[in-house]
Amino acid sequence: MIINPKWTINSWKLNLLIEFSVYLCSVFPLEMKRKRKLHFNKIEKRMMTEHGKDASQRVELRERIITAATEAFTSKGIKSITMDDIAAALGISKRTLYEVFSDKESLLKECILKAQADRDKYLQKVFEQSHNVLEVILAVFQKSIEMFHQTNKRFFEDIKKYPKVYEMMKNRQDSDSMKTMSFFKTGVEQGIFRSDVNFAIVNLLVREQFDVLLNTDICNEYPFIEVYESIMFTYIRGISTEKGARVLEDFIQEYRKNRIED
Structure with missing residues (x-):
């Protein structure tokens, strides 16, 4: 083939x-x-x-x-x-705002939580830098004065009209009271506060005085900040030892030099 x-x-x-x-x-x-x-x-x-x-x-x-x-x-x-x-202040639509926060009260709640978180961070920072608990208390007092200068009194009046937020703040206040009691105990150990004081009563009285301050007409006659200062300094003097009183007086002198006038 x-x-x-x-x-x-x-x-x-x-x-x-x-x-x-x-x-x-x-x-x-x-x-x-x-x-x-x-x-x-x-x-x-x-x-x-x-x-x-x-x-x-x-x-x-x-x-x-x-x-x-x-x-x-x-x-x-x-x-x-x-x-x-x-x-309007943010330049966004109301629809966009409601997509993030369903209502005004939920937004207010988050504002309060953010403020509390910021305060906790500040408190921790101050605590780490202070020599005794009275220095911490006075630093927080001074910070609260700055806050009050920036806060309209109506804010404290209005917040009671939002039950969930107000209840949350009251619960936080109770929690803070327990921390304050711990501060007082530490202050006694440091020789800053007297050992013969019932701090539970003192703490309750300070809280009640603050509520009275917000809900009476006393601030029509005297500046709010001046009344608040008088309450705090009077109570601290009453519970302090000589050592604590010296710390307080040194603070007051420096504080009044830099005091923000109303």
Whole structure:
């Protein structure tokens, strides 16, 4: 049998073509699968990045709202400020505001919680830098004076009209009272406070005096800050030892040099 050389060459090429086709059929789906996977990974990564940006922007917006609302509530009172006012101050729509906070009371609650958290951080910092508990108490007193200068009295009156928030603040006040009792005990151990004082009664009286201060007409006759100072300094003098009294008098002298006038 005579074999046609051209046929042999063509058959060889044909076999090679078939083998290459088989190879492509086996490899191409894998390559497509790999490319699809890379493509979806890119999409997923982009979506995660965008989601992260959205979450970050939402947190930033939330903080901006709390800051603006706190400033408005404390400077003008709570009742006089509307959600519209806050949205306008921030340059956002009311709908956007309500997407973050469902109502005014929930926003007020977060404002109070943020203020409490900031105060806790400040207290911890002061505690670490102070030599005794009276220095801590006086530093917190001075900080509260600064706060009162920036706070409209109506804020304290209005907050009672928001039962959930007011209850939360009362609970926090009870918790703070326990910490204050611990401070008094430490002060006795440090020789700053007298050991013959019933500090539970003192603590209760100070709290009640503050409530009276906010709910009577005494501030129509005397400046609020002056009355508050008199209450605090009188009580601290009454519970202090000679050592504590010296710390207090040194503080008062320095405090009055830098006192913020009404």
